[in-house]
Amino acid sequence: xxxxxxxxxxxxxxxxxxxxxxxxxxxxxxxxxxxxxxxxxxxxxxxxxxxxxxxxxxxxxxxxxxxxxxxxxxxxxxxxxxxxxxxxxxxxxxxxxxxxxxxxxxxxxxxxxx
Amino acid sequence: xxxxxxxxxxxxxxxxxxxxxxxxxxxxxxxxxxxxxxxxxxxxxxxxxxxxxxxxxxxxxxxxxxxxxxxxxxxxxxxxxxxxxxxxxxxxxxxxxxxxxxxxxxxxxxxxxx
Numbered sequence: 001x002x003x004x005x006x007x008x009x010x011x012x013x014x015x016x017x018x019x020x021x022x023x024x025x026x027x028x029x030x031x032x033x034x035x036x037x038x039x040x041x042x043x044x045x046x047x048x049x050x051x052x053x054x055x056x057x058x059x060x061x062x063x064x065x066x067x068x069x070x071x072x073x074x075x076x077x078x079x080x081x082x083x084x085x086x087x088x089x090x091x092x093x094x095x096x097x098x099x100x101x102x103x104x105x106x107x108x109x110x111x112x113x114x
Numbered sequence: 115x116x117x118x119x120x121x122x123x124x125x126x127x128x129x130x131x132x133x134x135x136x137x138x139x140x141x142x143x144x145x146x147x148x149x150x151x152x153x154x155x156x157x158x159x160x161x162x163x164x165x166x167x168x169x170x171x172x173x174x175x176x177x178x179x180x181x182x183x184x185x186x187x188x189x190x191x192x193x194x195x196x197x198x199x200x201x202x203x204x205x206x207x208x209x210x211x212x213x214x215x216x217x218x219x220x221x222x223x224x225x226x227x228x
Contacts, residue, residue, distance in 0.1 A: 086168035091156050104156030
């Protein structure tokens with residue numbers, strides 16, 4: 001069965017601190033996609049990144065970076081120099097190659113204090 | 115270019131009633147998926163519509179049904195409402211690309227069942 005685990009329920013940091021959000025996934029598929037979404041208080045899920053199972057290259061986009069390790073089934077997300085506007089719930093999600101169904105974790109609530 | 119829109123924003127119903135939620139996909143998107151997000155949880159896939167037919171379905175009872183119209187907009191219907199149906203209902207429209215299928219989420223409809 002497919003499953004996504006986000007063990008961190010809530011993280012609080014002070015502005016300018018770096019923070020890493022953990023994501024561990026389970027799947028029997030050899031081909032799959034991993035995602036991170038941000039959900040601000042407004043409720044809309046905002047797409048941040050997609051990574052396919054063939055591409056283990058880490059990625060950096062501005063203050064965001066992602067570390068994908070198939071050996072440990074992890075897809076962690078780091079925010080460098082956090083800002084108050086980063087406060088939101090962050091979801092990691094898994095999708096197999098042949099369907100559009102996203103399997104979400106339970107989310108990590110990030111609070112960044114000034 | 116308008117994003118995914120959903121109506122209404124909020125809705126209050128009582129147990130046993132029926133509800134219809136609406137979604138308009140992004141321009142050019144022909145596939146719509148519906149997700150249910152209970153408080154403090156990640157979204158769960160309900161079903162997906164493409165070419166006016168239900169193509170994929172999650173683990174939801176038959177009380178949950180849907181429809182897609184020729185203009186690609188979609189409705190989610192829930193019959194015989196239960197207290198446990200209280201949740202944020204998210205609609206996602208799909209853009210099929212050569213590198214994968216990207217889902218764009220709407221702001222959601224918050225349903226409260228009393």
